[in-house]
Every structure is written in C-alpha cells, then in structure tokens.
Amino acid sequence: MVMDKQPPSESRPGRKRSEESRRAILVAAFELVGEVGYAGLTIEGIANRAGCGKQTIYRWWPSRAHVLLEALAVKADLYVTNADHGSYGDDLRAFLEDTFRLGRQQRVVDILRALMAEAQINEEFGQLFRSAFLQRRRDALQAVLDRALARGDLPPRPAASTVLDIVFGTLWYRLLATRRPVGNDLVEELTATLAQAA
Amino acid sequence: MVMDKQPPSESRPGRKRSEESRRAILVAAFELVGEVGYAGLTIEGIANRAGCGKQTIYRWWPSRAHVLLEALAVKADLYVTNADHGSYGDDLRAFLEDTFRLGRQQRVVDILRALMAEAQINEEFGQLFRSAFLQRRRDALQAVLDRALARGDLPPRPAASTVLDIVFGTLWYRLLATRRPVGNDLVEELTATLAQAA
Amino acid sequence: MVMDKQPPSESRPGRKRSEESRRAILVAAFELVGEVGYAGLTIEGIANRAGCGKQTIYRWWPSRAHVLLEALAVKADLYVTNADHGSYGDDLRAFLEDTFRLGRQQRVVDILRALMAEAQINEEFGQLFRSAFLQRRRDALQAVLDRALARGDLPPRPAASTVLDIVFGTLWYRLLATRRPVGNDLVEELTATLAQAA
Amino acid sequence: MVMDKQPPSESRPGRKRSEESRRAILVAAFELVGEVGYAGLTIEGIANRAGCGKQTIYRWWPSRAHVLLEALAVKADLYVTNADHGSYGDDLRAFLEDTFRLGRQQRVVDILRALMAEAQINEEFGQLFRSAFLQRRRDALQAVLDRALARGDLPPRPAASTVLDIVFGTLWYRLLATRRPVGNDLVEELTATLAQAA
DNA sequence: GTGTAATCGAGACGGTACGTCGCGTCTTGTT
DNA sequence: AACAAGACGCGACGTACCGTCTCGATTACAC
Structure with a gap:
C-alpha cells in the first residue's frame, strides 16, 4: 500500500x-x-x-x-483471499467472513474509526484513505461480483455498485454508529439478502 | 432535541x-x-x-x-413524515425519499460528516450524537417496520434490525466513503432489495 | 524607564x-x-x-x-546623583565614581554586555536600548557639562559631545573589549584628561 | 591572522x-x-x-x-601603516585617520558590530576576537606610543594603556552606541586632547 | 429602592501542541 | 581524507486555541 x-x-x-x-x-x-x-x-x-x-x-x-x-x-493483515468457492453465494459468504474478522479486533476497529473520522475532516487524508484503503476493499468485492457475472449466477438486482455500498455501508455503520459487533448472523443475513434467487 | x-x-x-x-x-x-x-x-x-x-x-x-x-x-428540517402509504414497499420508499432529500443539501451533509467524525473521536459527544440523532432516525424507520409487521407484509428476512443497518449504513457510506450523491435510483434499489417477496 | x-x-x-x-x-x-x-x-x-x-x-x-x-x-539601581560639587572637575569625578560603581557588579556588567550585543543584532531592540538606556546616561552627564558651561569652567576642548563619547566609550570599551575592571585610577585619569586647564 | x-x-x-x-x-x-x-x-x-x-x-x-x-x-584592508611622522601628535593623527577610514565603510562596520556582539555572547569566539583582532589594533597604537616615549614627546598623562582605551573606546562607542559617523573632526579632537602639552 | 446573584462581553492567564528553523552530527557515494 | 548531499536527533521558536479566571457592566428577582 x-x-x-x-x-x-x-x-x-x-x-x-x-x-x-x-x-x-x-x-x-x-x-x-x-x-x-x-x-x-x-x-x-x-x-x-x-x-x-x-x-x-x-x-x-x-x-x-x-x-x-x-x-x-x-501491523494488521488487511488482505482478503479471493478463492473461487463455486457459487456467488459461497464466494460472498467467504468474503464477508474474511472481512468481518478484522471488525472483531478492537484495536483495528478503533484505528479504522479514527481514520474514517479524519478522512471527513482532513481532505488531503480523505483522498488517500479512499483511494489507498476503501477503494481496494471495493475492488476485492468487485472481483467476486465479476466472477459471479461471468458464471451467470449474479442476481439482476441490486446493481453491482449498490451491492458494494450495501455491504461496506452496513459494516461501517456498525463500526461507526451502532458499535455493535459484526457477527456471523450478519454475514448470513447479507448473503441471503443479496445472493438469493430474485 | x-x-x-x-x-x-x-x-x-x-x-x-x-x-x-x-x-x-x-x-x-x-x-x-x-x-x-x-x-x-x-x-x-x-x-x-x-x-x-x-x-x-x-x-x-x-x-x-x-x-x-x-x-x-x-437550521435544517431533520424530521421525516410517517404517513401510512398502504404497503411496506410504499412506506419504505417514502421514508427513503424523505431521508435522502437531506443528503442532497451540501451544507447539511458536510455538517453531518463532521459530526459523525467527531462522534468517533470524542466519546462524550459520540454518546449524545448516537442517542439524540442516530437513534431517532432508527426509531422513525422502526415505526415503518412495525406497521409492516402488523400489516403482515414484512418479509421474514432480513431481520428488522438488519434492515435498519442496511438502510442507514448504505446512506452513511455514500456520504462518508464514496461521496457519491444519494439519488432516487438508490431508493428504488433499496426498496426492491428489502421489500421484495422473498 | x-x-x-x-x-x-x-x-x-x-x-x-x-x-x-x-x-x-x-x-x-x-x-x-x-x-x-x-x-x-x-x-x-x-x-x-x-x-x-x-x-x-x-x-x-x-x-x-x-x-x-x-x-x-x-533589579539594579541605575541612577546617578546630580549634586553640585562646586567645580567641573569635582562634578565629573563624582559622576564617574557613581557610574563606574555599577561597572563593578559582575551580574550587572554581564547583562549590560548582553544587551549591548543584542542591540547590534536586533534593530528593534537597538533603538529601545539607545533611547531608553544609553541616551539617559548621556543626558545625565550632559547636565554636568551644562552646569560647567554656565559656571564657566568647561575647557574649550574637547567639545561637549566628544566628552560624552570619550567617557562612555572608555567605560564600554573596558566592559566589552578588554574586560579589565573599571577602577578609580581610570576615574582620575579621565578627570585629569578632560577637566584639566587646557 | x-x-x-x-x-x-x-x-x-x-x-x-x-x-x-x-x-x-x-x-x-x-x-x-x-x-x-x-x-x-x-x-x-x-x-x-x-x-x-x-x-x-x-x-x-x-x-x-x-x-x-x-x-x-x-575582504577588507584592516592594516594600518606605521610610518614615523616626526612627532607624537602627527603619528597619532595619522593612526587615527587610517583607523577611522575603515569606520566609514558601512559593510565593514556592520560586520565589526556583529563580531563585537558575538564576542559578548560566545566566550570561545570572544577570546579569539580579542586576541586576533582587538589586541592587534592595540599593538599598532602601542608602537606609536613607544616611539613617542623614546622620542620624549609623550605627555605624562594619561597613561599609555589609558590612551589605548580612550582611542578605541571612543571609536567603538561611536560604532556601537551612537552610530554617528567617525569623521576627521573627531580625529582632531582626540589628537588635541591626548597629545597636547599637559 | 436596594441588595444579591447569575449572566454578559472582554480579555489575560497557564498550558499543550503545532509546524518550522537551524543546530551540529551522521551516513552515503564520489573525487 | 575531503567533498556535496541530505537525513538524523534535538531544542527553541513564535502562534493558535484550549478551557479557566478575573474584571466591570447589566439584568432580574427577593426583600
């Protein structure tokens, strides 16, 4: 990075x-x-x-x-794997599990909250944070969606970019606003909501 | 308040x-x-x-x-109406339209971003912001969900609290992270994703 | 001051x-x-x-x-008396004794050297030092010379302003350059040199 | 040097x-x-x-x-000639004219003031400045006095070392304190004061 | 009316950290 | 070994705000 x-x-x-x-x-x-x-x-x-x-x-x-x-x-292992699990649902579930794992390390969460806060206040840092951190996360999930599209099991709705917003939005909102831990129940609900047959 | x-x-x-x-x-x-x-x-x-x-x-x-x-x-009219539009989908759409309208006023958005940032850094303010601002928004949407539950047209998934996280998470993520405007297309996608027959 | x-x-x-x-x-x-x-x-x-x-x-x-x-x-008693001792020679001797007394207090001398040094380097302070300190000394000696002139026992040479330069010049040169103590022998030599019958 | x-x-x-x-x-x-x-x-x-x-x-x-x-x-020609002009008065006058000539070059004067200032603040430099610069000036004038003594036309007062202090003191005081230019009138007054028949 | 008490604008106070400057020292690779 | 370059640990600079503390003036209630 x-x-x-x-x-x-x-x-x-x-x-x-x-x-x-x-x-x-x-x-x-x-x-x-x-x-x-x-x-x-x-x-x-x-x-x-x-x-x-x-x-x-x-x-x-x-x-x-x-x-x-x-x-x-x-300090932190911020990278997620990108193995093919055979279906969009399984890929998405794996991605969320990988990602949410970070969200359970208090030290990492505290730093992420601070960095997101600073990104709102300091425009120079905001640009770096978005391009060097947030966008990389989006790229990783985008790869999962691309593969689903190629495979043909991506539901027509919501649009790919909306999926990105929903997934990361929900995660960040938990960190920033509700401060509730991000658990596997949330993984399941997101997977079910986004990957179900429409 | x-x-x-x-x-x-x-x-x-x-x-x-x-x-x-x-x-x-x-x-x-x-x-x-x-x-x-x-x-x-x-x-x-x-x-x-x-x-x-x-x-x-x-x-x-x-x-x-x-x-x-x-x-x-x-300065800002922060309150949303709570009229009954007959169905969960229509209620949700109306709520989102009301809410997103605020998200298009740049001055208001800038202040909201700053306050959310401060809430991460200053714990005393964080508590106030969550209880006096964020929770009130959640309560308003919760009322919509309660009515849908009573009416019987609330999909079994995702759970009500997850709906709250997804809706507000997506909105805040757009404000804080992508900085893309929150438009009516997003309203439709969220409504379709959350209110569709499962 | x-x-x-x-x-x-x-x-x-x-x-x-x-x-x-x-x-x-x-x-x-x-x-x-x-x-x-x-x-x-x-x-x-x-x-x-x-x-x-x-x-x-x-x-x-x-x-x-x-x-x-x-x-x-x-901290320091920087003022000299201005009593009339009856003759230019005695007035001058008294003034020099008063003035040189300060020159034997090491702490005071160290500060004066530092201030004179700073006055060379810092123009703003230089102006203040000259007007608020150095000129006041000159004024005091000038009063002695004015009285001698009125009394009629002021030698025609050197000119009054030159007397000021010689007296304070010799004193400061001792402090700044030779660092030799200013003693009563110097008082006598200056008095003899400046107040003698020409 | x-x-x-x-x-x-x-x-x-x-x-x-x-x-x-x-x-x-x-x-x-x-x-x-x-x-x-x-x-x-x-x-x-x-x-x-x-x-x-x-x-x-x-x-x-x-x-x-x-x-x-x-x-x-x-950069500067800091040396004075030491020719014999036949009498103490003429030797002294020539020395003063040579010396004061430097005192009319603004750049040189500014540097001399700065060096004298530094000599007050930095003890290591002070020792060098006194031995390598100030003392050499005194030595040059001392040679004039020695010749006058040998010649027999040195007034008994003031003492030779006091003459040095008065001459250089007056010069330096003009540079450091009054900032008035050192002109030929001062040469004449010093010569008359120090070399007159006592 | 006449205290008494809380607020007001103003601004000095003891502090903390800022971001910068220059010090004198120390690599690093070149001459 | 000396050189140009430049990063380093360090210390002080002068500034900006912090949150607190006098001040004297103003405003309201209680007596």
Whole structure:
C-alpha cells in the first residue's frame, strides 16, 4: 500500500532514509493510539516514544493520520483471499467472513474509526484513505461480483455498485454508529439478502 | 432535541440566559463551518463571529460539536413524515425519499460528516450524537417496520434490525466513503432489495 | 524607564494584567541569565521558571532582551546623583565614581554586555536600548557639562559631545573589549584628561 | 591572522583541503551578512550560497562568527601603516585617520558590530576576537606610543594603556552606541586632547 | 429602592501542541 | 581524507486555541 513519499529509485546523494526510525515511528503510533486514543495522539508524542525528532515524521508523512494508516498496514493483515468457492453465494459468504474478522479486533476497529473520522475532516487524508484503503476493499468485492457475472449466477438486482455500498455501508455503520459487533448472523443475513434467487 | 444544559425551570435570581446570544452563536457556528470547514472551526472563532465571550459558549455547550449539532437542528428540517402509504414497499420508499432529500443539501451533509467524525473521536459527544440523532432516525424507520409487521407484509428476512443497518449504513457510506450523491435510483434499489417477496 | 507596552490609562474591559506574573518573569529572567548566560537564556526557560505561559511573555515583550532590560531596571539601581560639587572637575569625578560603581557588579556588567550585543543584532531592540538606556546616561552627564558651561569652567576642548563619547566609550570599551575592571585610577585619569586647564 | 584550524604542514594521505570551497564560503558569508544581516546569517545559508556541504564549514570553523572574521580579513584592508611622522601628535593623527577610514565603510562596520556582539555572547569566539583582532589594533597604537616615549614627546598623562582605551573606546562607542559617523573632526579632537602639552 | 446573584462581553492567564528553523552530527557515494 | 548531499536527533521558536479566571457592566428577582 503506497501511501507516503517514495524516494526515487535511482540512487541519490546523501544519507539514506532510516528504516529503523520508520519502524519505530509506526510502532509508536500504533501503541500510543491504543493507550491514549486518537484524540490524544500527537506528533510530539509519537516522536518521543519513537526516540526521533518531529521533523523526521514531518519529512515523510503529512499528518498523524497518514502515519497511523501506514502503521495499520504494517501491523494488521488487511488482505482478503479471493478463492473461487463455486457459487456467488459461497464466494460472498467467504468474503464477508474474511472481512468481518478484522471488525472483531478492537484495536483495528478503533484505528479504522479514527481514520474514517479524519478522512471527513482532513481532505488531503480523505483522498488517500479512499483511494489507498476503501477503494481496494471495493475492488476485492468487485472481483467476486465479476466472477459471479461471468458464471451467470449474479442476481439482476441490486446493481453491482449498490451491492458494494450495501455491504461496506452496513459494516461501517456498525463500526461507526451502532458499535455493535459484526457477527456471523450478519454475514448470513447479507448473503441471503443479496445472493438469493430474485 | 435536548442536547445542552437546561436552566432549572423554577425561577432563580440573576440575569436570564440571553436568547440573542444563543441564536448568534448557532448562526455563527453554522456559517463558519461553511466558510472554514470543521477543521477550522474554533470556539474562539464562533465567539468572535457571534460577538460574545468564550465563556458564554462554554457555559451552555461542552464542545464545538455540541454547538454544531444544535445549530443543525435549528437550521435544517431533520424530521421525516410517517404517513401510512398502504404497503411496506410504499412506506419504505417514502421514508427513503424523505431521508435522502437531506443528503442532497451540501451544507447539511458536510455538517453531518463532521459530526459523525467527531462522534468517533470524542466519546462524550459520540454518546449524545448516537442517542439524540442516530437513534431517532432508527426509531422513525422502526415505526415503518412495525406497521409492516402488523400489516403482515414484512418479509421474514432480513431481520428488522438488519434492515435498519442496511438502510442507514448504505446512506452513511455514500456520504462518508464514496461521496457519491444519494439519488432516487438508490431508493428504488433499496426498496426492491428489502421489500421484495422473498 | 518605559520600555514595554503600556495599557491605556482609561479603564478597559477584561481581566487586568497580572502584576504577579510580570514580577515572576523579570525575576526569572534575571536569575536565569546569571545561571546559564545570555546565550542559554530562552523565552521557554523564563516561562518555565516563572510558572507562566510563553504567550504571557510574548504579550508584553517583543524579545528576551526587552525582558532583560526591564529586569535590570527593576533589579539594579541605575541612577546617578546630580549634586553640585562646586567645580567641573569635582562634578565629573563624582559622576564617574557613581557610574563606574555599577561597572563593578559582575551580574550587572554581564547583562549590560548582553544587551549591548543584542542591540547590534536586533534593530528593534537597538533603538529601545539607545533611547531608553544609553541616551539617559548621556543626558545625565550632559547636565554636568551644562552646569560647567554656565559656571564657566568647561575647557574649550574637547567639545561637549566628544566628552560624552570619550567617557562612555572608555567605560564600554573596558566592559566589552578588554574586560579589565573599571577602577578609580581610570576615574582620575579621565578627570585629569578632560577637566584639566587646557 | 590565524583563526581557523590549520591542516598539519606535513603531507598526509587523502584529499587536500579545497581552496575553492574556502573562498566560496568566505564570499558567501560576506555577501549574505550584507543581504540578511547577522541575525539572519546561518551556516545552512552560507553552505547553500557557497554550494558546499555544511560539514565542510564545520570542519574548518567553529561558528559563523569565525567564518565572518576570516571573511572580513580577506575582504577588507584592516592594516594600518606605521610610518614615523616626526612627532607624537602627527603619528597619532595619522593612526587615527587610517583607523577611522575603515569606520566609514558601512559593510565593514556592520560586520565589526556583529563580531563585537558575538564576542559578548560566545566566550570561545570572544577570546579569539580579542586576541586576533582587538589586541592587534592595540599593538599598532602601542608602537606609536613607544616611539613617542623614546622620542620624549609623550605627555605624562594619561597613561599609555589609558590612551589605548580612550582611542578605541571612543571609536567603538561611536560604532556601537551612537552610530554617528567617525569623521576627521573627531580625529582632531582626540589628537588635541591626548597629545597636547599637559 | 436596594441588595444579591447569575449572566454578559472582554480579555489575560497557564498550558499543550503545532509546524518550522537551524543546530551540529551522521551516513552515503564520489573525487 | 575531503567533498556535496541530505537525513538524523534535538531544542527553541513564535502562534493558535484550549478551557479557566478575573474584571466591570447589566439584568432580574427577593426583600
């Protein structure tokens, strides 16, 4: 997940970016957000915990949210499998199970809520979050729908893009609004609602 | 919508709360958030614009989000009708049309996104936002579902609470994540998906 | 010695300037410069020592040198007497003794050197230092010369303004360049050189 | 004027010091101090202007003031002649004219003021400035006095060391405190005051 | 009317973090 | 070894707001 400035691949003069500092910063951000919450997370705090200067953070990330997004990518297994289970219903169920599994890790959920919040407030981060995180999730589910379409077992309604909105919308709404855990009962209901014979 | 401290109803000595200041503060908050965005909205800025002291704001609201929520309640018509249209499908369609209408007012959408963001970051406000705003929306839709249940035309799946999550989840996801406008096509797809004979 | 912003004399709304903070800041600056030297004197350090916020310093003084100048005015007796001793020679000798007495207090000398240095580097402070400090010294000696002129015992050379330059020049050069103490031998030599019959 | 680290004269392995960089650094320092003032003069700025790395400056000079002192030595003709004019009065007058000539070059004066200021704040530089600059001036005038003593036309008062303090004190005071130009009238007044028959 | 009490606008206060600047040091690859 | 380049840990800068605390003025009820 490319989300920070990339050094040009050709060799440049000068000292190289410190991989040690980068890791220390990501670890510090991940730990701190668990300890003091996103509201209490500061660049200064991350720098202190990581044992680096503030400038080293500002050099590579534009905001604490950018740091946290990369920390999440490093810490959490955010990827879903894309195996063919033979039918749209089974593919969809598998996708939802994979996805919802993340939604049960409190630390990950707290970070996701914070990042989605920041994406509403900070437009620069919002664009990155949508393109580098949210869109990738949509792409993964889109692959399932494409396969169903090719296979011929995709119900005519709702339209594919609406399926994406319903699936991710329901998941995010649970995280952001009701705060109820996302369980397998929800997997079943969504699968039944979306994959049933129309 | 009770969201700020209430002066005791029994008469007390001392100067009364200034309704003029209250209005000026709500108007200032509403205007400012449109001009500088939620990230740039500050208590000091509101006080300056409203021509009042900061203390007057802190006396009656705990945070800028609380002010904004009340400003929204004053400015926008947030309520939906609850007329009986004869069938679950028609009731649901009417509810969605009413609700989505709000989602096409950019100023209102921007404020809603900011408030949902703040609700993730500020737990005190989060509780208020969920109970005083989000839950009321759910209650309104629940009334539609209750009527359908009584009428006997509510499909067995998905469960009522899942319908709520799907409807509001899809709406919020459009606002927060895809930023695509919520149009009547979505109304039809949701109605068809949720109210069809299973 | 007026050297910081003056609140208008007419009563204004709002909380009054804290005299307690003002004193704490001046004391802290005076103590700190003795402990860490002018190079190590920082606004942040003064604020910490004084138990106040940095803004409270910035609100009333434009730079650490301005603080230090006022601290010096509070701490040190910078004024010289102006009694008539009957002759130019005796008046001059008395003035020099009064003035040089300050030059033997190490803490005061260190601060004066720092302020003269800052006056070279910071033009805004330079103007204040010249008008509020250096010129007042010159005025005091000028009074001695005016009396001698009226009395008729002022040698025709050097011109009065040159006498000022020689007296203060020699003193400051000792402080800044040679760092040799200014003793009574110098008083006698200057008196003899400047007040002798030409 | 020896004021920076000297590479050992014996031949050593490795690349030789770049004379080109040395000149570029001195020129850059001299130009920059004229453009942005001493307060705005930074090692980074010098390095950028000179097209060299910061390390190359730190390798050879301990501070920006050291660089500036050497730049001044390169740029300005700081030396005074020491011809015998036959009498103490004429020797002194010639010395003062030579010396004051420098005091009319604004760029040089600005640098001298900055260096004297730095000498008050930075003890390491202060020692160098006194021994490598100020003392040399005193030595030159001392030679004039020595010759007058040998010749027999040195007035008994003031003492030689006091003459030095008065001459340089008056000059520096004009530069640092009054900022009035040092003109030939001052030369005459000092000559008359110090070289007259007592 | 005359306290007494709560509100108001104004603005200073002690704090915290911001994002920037420059310090002096340390790689890194080249000369 | 010195060089240009540039990242690094560090510390202070001056600013922005936070939420609190005087101030004096205003406004209402209770006596």
